[in-house]
Amino acid sequence: MLLSSHRLQSTLLAIALIGAWQGSCEYFDITPLVLPPPGAIAVKLYTLVASGEIWPHLWATIVEVLSGFVLGVLAGLAIGAMISLIPVVERLVYPYLVALQTLPKVAIAPLFIIWFGYGLTSKIVITALVCFFPILVSVVAGFHSTDRDQLDMMKAFGATTWQTLLRLRIPSALVLIFAGLEIAAVLAVIGAIVGEFVGAQVGLGYLIIALNFNLDIAGVFAVLIVLSAIGLVMHGAVRVAARRYIFWIQRNEAPVLV
Amino acid sequence: MTALSNITLDIRKSEFISVVGPSGCGKTTLLRILAGLEQASAGEVYSGGERITGPRADAGVVFQQAVLLPWNTVLANVLLPAQLKKDNSAATIARAERLLKFMGLQDFAQKYPFELSGGMQQRASICRALMRDPKILLMDEPFGALDAMTRESMNIELMRVWSEERMTVFFITHSIPEAVLLGDRVVVMSPRPGRISDIVDINIDRPRSLKTMGTPRFGELCDHIRGLFGVEASTVSSL
Numbered sequence: 001m002l003l004s005s006h007r008l009q010s011t012l013l014a015i016a017l018i019g020a021w022q023g024s025c026e027y028f029d030i031t032p033l034v035l036p037p038p039g040a041i042a043v044k045l046y047t048l049v050a051s052g053e054i055w056p057h058l059w060a061t062i063v064e065v066l067s068g069f070v071l072g073v074l075a076g077l078a079i080g081a082m083i084s085l086i087p088v089v090e091r092l093v094y095p096y097l098v099a100l101q102t103l104p105k106v107a108i109a110p111l112f113i114i115w116f117g118y119g120l121t122s123k124i125v126i127t128a129l130v131c132f133f134p135i136l137v138s139v140v141a142g143f144h145s146t147d148r149d150q151l152d153m154m155k156a157f158g159a160t161t162w163q164t165l166l167r168l169r170i171p172s173a174l175v176l177i178f179a180g181l182e183i184a185a186v187l188a189v190i191g192a193i194v195g196e197f198v199g200a201q202v203g204l205g206y207l208i209i210a211l212n213f214n215l216d217i218a219g220v221f222a223v224l225i226v227l228s229a230i231g232l233v234m235h236g237a238v239r240v241a242a243r244r245y246i247f248w249i250q251r252n253e254a255p256v257l258v
Numbered sequence: 259m260t261a262l263s264n265i266t267l268d269i270r271k272s273e274f275i276s277v278v279g280p281s282g283c284g285k286t287t288l289l290r291i292l293a294g295l296e297q298a299s300a301g302e303v304y305s306g307g308e309r310i311t312g313p314r315a316d317a318g319v320v321f322q323q324a325v326l327l328p329w330n331t332v333l334a335n336v337l338l339p340a341q342l343k344k345d346n347s348a349a350t351i352a353r354a355e356r357l358l359k360f361m362g363l364q365d366f367a368q369k370y371p372f373e374l375s376g377g378m379q380q381r382a383s384i385c386r387a388l389m390r391d392p393k394i395l396l397m398d399e400p401f402g403a404l405d406a407m408t409r410e411s412m413n414i415e416l417m418r419v420w421s422e423e424r425m426t427v428f429f430i431t432h433s434i435p436e437a438v439l440l441g442d443r444v445v446v447m448s449p450r451p452g453r454i455s456d457i458v459d460i461n462i463d464r465p466r467s468l469k470t471m472g473t474p475r476f477g478e479l480c481d482h483i484r485g486l487f488g489v490e491a492s493t494v495s496s497l
Contacts, residue, residue, distance in 0.1 A: 152290075155295060
C-alpha cells in the first residue's frame with residue numbers, strides 16, 4: 001500500500017512538472033529553438049517512430065551498446081580474474097591498466113574512428129573500452145573481498161585451492177561484480193553515443209547531431225527520451241539478474257521507474 | 259611476538275575440555291594449531307599417535323561466527339564437508355538430514371542462512387562440523403555472539419550432542435560459568451605470552467543441567483577459577 005502510494009505520488013509529481021513546463025512555454029512564449037514544450041516533443045517522438053525514421057538509428061545504437069557491453073564485460077572478467085588469481089600478472093599489468101584508465105576515453109574516440117572506420121566497429125570498441133574498467137575494478141575488488149573466516153572454514157574442512165575458488169571466491173566476488181555491471185550498463189550507452197558524435201553515418205547519436213544541425217530541438221529531446229529508455233532497460237536488466245544471482249544480498253529497494 | 263609459550267596439554271579421548279582466558283591469551287591460536295590451520299613455530303601436536311601438520315580430516319571446527327555460505331541452503335552448507343570429498347551418496351544426505359533433525363532444524367533444510375536466527379545458524383554450523391563424524395570437535399567461542407537465553411539453550415544442546423556422539427570436545431569460551439557447566443576439565447590460560455596457568459578438574463556429576471549452576475559446588479569452582487585470574491571472589495552470585 002505504502003509502495004503504491006509512493007509510486008502514485010511520484011507519478012503525480014512528474015505530471016505536475018510536465019504540466020508546469022508546458023504551461024510556462026506557452027505563458028512566457030519561449031521559442032521552441034531554446035526549449036520546446038513537452039507536447040511538441042511528444043508529437044515529434046511519435047512522428048519519428050510512426051514514419052519509421054528512427055528505427056535504423058535505434059537498431060544501430062542498440063547493436064553498439066549490447067555488443068560493446070558484452071565484449072567489455074567479457075574482457076573485464078577475463079583480465080580481472082587473471083590479475084586477481086595470478087600474482088605475476090597483477091604486478092606486471094595492473095599499473096599499466098590503471099594508467100590507461102585515467103585516460104579520458106572520449107579523448108581517444110577520434111583515434112578509434114581512424115583505426116576502425118566510420119562503421120559500427122569503432123563504436124563497439126569504444127563502448128567495450130568504457131565498460132571494461134568498472135568490470136575490471138569490481139572483479140579485482142571482488143576477489144579480494146573474500147571473507148577470511150570463510151577461507152579458514154574451507155581450509156579446515158579440507159577444501160583444495162580449486163574448490164575454494166569455485167565454491168567460495170567466485171560467489172563472493174559476484175556481489176561486487178554486479179555493482180560493476182550496473183555501472184557498465186549505464187556507461188555503455190554513453191560510450192556508443194560518444195563514438196557516434198565523433199563520426200558516424202547512423203545511430204541515435206548521429207541523429208541528435210543531425211537534428212541539432214537542423215535546429216529541430218524537439219527532435220533532439222525526443223531522441224534523448226529514447227536514449228534514457230535504453231539506459232533504464234539496461235540498468236533494469238542488470239538489477240533483475242542481480243536479484244536472481246546474488247539473492248542473499250538483501251537490498252533496501254527504493255521505488256524506481258522500472 | 260610470542261602468542262603461545264610452553265604449552266603442554268594431554269587431552270583424553272571423549273573428554274570435554276573447556277578453555278578460558280582473557281583476550282590475547284592465545285586460546286584461538288591454540289585451537290588453530292590443533293585444527294591444523296596454523297603451524298606452531300616450535301613444538302608438536304599429536305592426535306592418536308599421528309602428528310598434526312595441516313588441516314585434518316578427523317576434526318570438526320565450529321567458529322565464533324557460524325560462517326555459513328550465504329548462497330547455499332542450510333542442507334547444502336551441512337553437506338559441504340562431504341561434497342569437498344566428492345561424497346554425494348544417499349547415506350551422506352541421510353546423515354545430514356538426521357543431524358539437522360537432531361538439532362531441530364529439519365524444517366529449515368531448504369532455507370538460506372539469512373532466513374535463520376543467529377542461534378539457528380550456529381546450530382547448522384555445528385551440524386556441519388559433525389558431518390565428518392569427527393574424533394574431536396574444536397569450538398572457538400561458538401556461542402559468544404548469541405544472547406544469554408539462546409546461549410543457555412545451546413549449552414544444553416551441546417551437552418546432548420556430546421553425550422550421544424562421545425567425541426572429544428575442545429571448547430573455548432570467555433564465560434567461566436559456561437566453561438564449568440560443560441567441561442570435564444577447565445584449562446585456564448593467561449596472556450603475554452599465552453600459557454596454561456592451571457587445569458581445574460570439574461568433579462560435578464553428569465548429566466548436568468542449568469540447575470547445576472545453582473549448586474554450591476558450581477559456585478565454588480567458578481570462584482576458584484576467578485581467583486586464578488586475580489579477580490576477587492564474587493560475593494553476589496556465581497553468574
